[in-house]
Amino acid sequence: MPHFHHYYSLFFFAALLSVSLITPSFSFHPKSFNVSMYQSPDSDWSPAVATWYGSRDGAGSDVVVLCSGGACGYGEAVEQPPFSSLIAAGGPSLYKSGKACGACYQVKCSEKAACSGNPVTVVITDSCPGGSCASDSVHFDLSGTAFGAMAAAGRADELRNLGVLQIQHKRVECNYPGRSINFVVDSGSNSNYFAALIEYGDGDGDVGSVELKQALDSYSWTPMQQSWGAVWKLDSGSALQAPFSLKLTSLDSGKTVVANNVIPAGWKPGQTYRSLVNFDT
Numbered sequence: 001m002p003h004f005h006h007y008y009s010l011f012f013f014a015a016l017l018s019v020s021l022i023t024p025s026f027s028f029h030p031k032s033f034n035v036s037m038y039q040s041p042d043s044d045w046s047p048a049v050a051t052w053y054g055s056r057d058g059a060g061s062d063v064v065v066l067c068s069g070g071a072c073g074y075g076e077a078v079e080q081p082p083f084s085s086l087i088a089a090g091g092p093s094l095y096k097s098g099k100a101c102g103a104c105y106q107v108k109c110s111e112k113a114a115c116s117g118n119p120v121t122v123v124i125t126d127s128c129p130g131g132s133c134a135s136d137s138v139h140f141d142l143s144g145t146a147f148g149a150m151a152a153a154g155r156a157d158e159l160r161n162l163g164v165l166q167i168q169h170k171r172v173e174c175n176y177p178g179r180s181i182n183f184v185v186d187s188g189s190n191s192n193y194f195a196a197l198i199e200y201g202d203g204d205g206d207v208g209s210v211e212l213k214q215a216l217d218s219y220s221w222t223p224m225q226q227s228w229g230a231v232w233k234l235d236s237g238s239a240l241q242a243p244f245s246l247k248l249t250s251l252d253s254g255k256t257v258v259a260n261n262v263i264p265a266g267w268k269p270g271q272t273y274r275s276l277v278n279f280d281t
Helices: 075-079 092-098 144-149 156-162
Strands: 046-053 087-090 104-108 120-127 139-143 165-173 182-185 193-199 209-213 225-228 231-235 244-249 256-263 271-274
Touching: 046 144, 087 092, 092 120, 092 139, 092 225, 104 139, 120 139, 120 144, 139 144, 144 156, 182 256, 193 244
Parallel strands: 046 139, 087 120
Antiparallel strands: 046 165, 087 139, 104 120, 104 165, 182 193, 182 271, 193 231, 209 244, 225 231, 244 256
């Protein structure tokens, strides 16, 4: 029974407390991605290669103890709604050095008898940097759950036993009803250094740039740097004055959303702060 594993040199990133309670009852409703640089909903799908890793019914990186949740840094969230283990580690063309963390795709297979031909929506939460992931033009290393979800009823194990599939894929909009963008403050943050994981963005799903505005500076936005995966940082060298507002610009469409005063005065490392905004879909 083939399993496809890869290794990560990134950090386990855990969220401890939440400013507002988030229930696990939200579902994931993808829309066809409508940015002009991607194919329209009516256009043909594009070919890709799919493998799978982790446990057969798991979330892929769930078995990698030191990097649970994968290279994007989502941690245990990959196993919970709205991701619900339907995730993928992307080859370099999909992962884009972490800038594509959170992007949504539909994948389907039809060439094997065990394939259902029905699309399955997955989110990029991890990186598959080497081997066939790097040599293939487009490669999805899916969780066992996502790979099995492409199967006809009762044939998930049969499909997983094949190990490698030629599939079809297309980019779609992310759509998390009832969710707004979350900011999980990095445990190493302090008065001079602020870093946060960004999750649950609608629309493109990915983030191309992040800017921070301090409480005492009502006009100036300071660019943040991508630290790793979906984590962005600002090392100011001097004390930062909260509350912070954060401006996010999506990687592909260039859409912008502002979470005003989302990080309150008295913020704490390790806490999750839920904004009141999300990208339009």
